Amino acid sequence: MIARGLLLAGLLALGAAASAGGAPPPVPVVSAITGPAMPATLAEFGFFADPRAQLPAAGVIPYRLNTPLYSDGAEKLRFLYLPPGTEARFADDGLPALPVGTALIKTFAFGEGAARRLVETRVLLHRAEGWVALPYVWDEGQSEARLALAGARVPVTTPEGRAISYRVPNRNQCKECHGLNGAVVPIGPKARNLSAAWLAPLVAAGKVNTVPAGADTLPRWEDRATAPVAAAARAYLDVNCAHCHRPGAAASNSGLDLRWEQQDLHALGVMKRPVAAGRGAGAFEFDIVPGHPERSILVHRMRSEEPGVAMPELGKATADAEGTALIERWISAL
Known part of the structure; x- marks a missing residue:
């Protein structure tokens, strides 16, 4: 599958073609991104030339992550505006x-082709006072997404055919994952989790300063069967868990640090007793027992779908069988 970010040249050509035809391409509304208001609809930002098709406006750049966050199997369509x-x-x-003035845009969708259903679009806006996270929920007709500060519940069918009540986080819950x-x-868009082939043209276009030496380090999720297991697993933990399990974040009191750069095995949970797991630990003593996933709290919580036990706590209603x-x-293998 071609990375969405590699479509940059095509998007630039699209904008040029629209201009040549006499109709300027749509562009994002800067005042909606940087101003104090919380726009009631996603359309007010102007991020998309065709919202239903998720065709971005001029200057909005699609990208993908090598290893994505699991969200009940939803397809993620990611975009960057600088x-x-x-x-x-x-x-x-x-x-x-x-x-x-930067905006990070992420749409969650279920289904394929004409049956694809857009469920929510989350925007992260860099304003003068800091970053602001806003969730937008798509209507049944797929014509508009409206601000949902209180979150929402949306019935969806996962790629495995399960009917679930998909949870759109409220604005305060956004802070639980994005808080540091x-x-x-x-x-999301760490250099180590971005394709160097995506970064290079952006450097040439003056939108990125450099392709850092550590770019493209995390294995691609679709290559997990052939990638070194330690690299693939550590990438998964970095993306799915480390935004909370790191110093200064929501789950820092657990004592776990699941970031990619962490090399201390005890900090990663190896033979570490839980600090604040409560009933989430089940009958197990250690976060990770080398050679014994069946005795490891980490695996126990990943397998669970029970509130208060399941990890991650937010962003999913189902256990990720492939990730587990x-x-x-x-x-x-430890």
């Missing part, structure tokens, strides 16, 4: 410094 004349600045393989040291921050199998393989 204000004209600015650039994302990478200093290492982590998150870039993104200028005020009391501030809201992006968590990967972590089991890694623990078995």
Whole structure:
């Protein structure tokens, strides 16, 4: 599958063609991104030339992550908007410094082809006072997405055929995953989880300062069967768990640090007793028991769909069977 981010050249050509035909391409509304208001509809931002088809407006760049966050099997359509004349600045393989006026847009969809249903679009806006997270829920007719500060429940069918009540997080719940040291921050587009082939043309276009040495380090999810198991598993934990299980984040009191850069096995949970797991630990003593996934709290909580036990706590209603199998393989090999 071709990475969505590699469509950059095609999007630039689309904008040029529209201009040549006499009709300027649609562009995002800067005041909606940077102003104090919380637009009632997604359309007010102007991120899409065709919202239903998720065709971005001029200057809105699609991208993909090598290893994505699991969200009940939803398809994720990700986009980046940088204000004209600015650039994302990478200093290492982590998150870039993104200028005020940046928007990160992520649409969650279920189904394929004509049957694809857009469920929600989350936007992360970089305003002068910091980052603001806003969730938008698509209507039944797929013509508009409306602001849902209180969150929502939407019945969907997962790719495995399960009917579930999909949870759109409320604005405060967005902070639980995106919170670090009391501030809201992006968590997805780290250089290590972005394709170097996507970054390079953006460097040439002046939208990114460099392709850092650590870019493209995390294995692609579709290559997990052939990638080194430790790398694939650590990438999964970094993307799905480390935004909470790290110093300064929501689950820092657990004592677990599941970031990619963490090398201390005890901090990763190996033979570590839980600090604040409560009943989530079940009958098990250690977060990770080398060679024994069946005795590891980490696997026990990944397998569960019971509130208060299941991990991650937010963002899914189902257990990720493929992700859990990967972590089991890694623990078995320790």
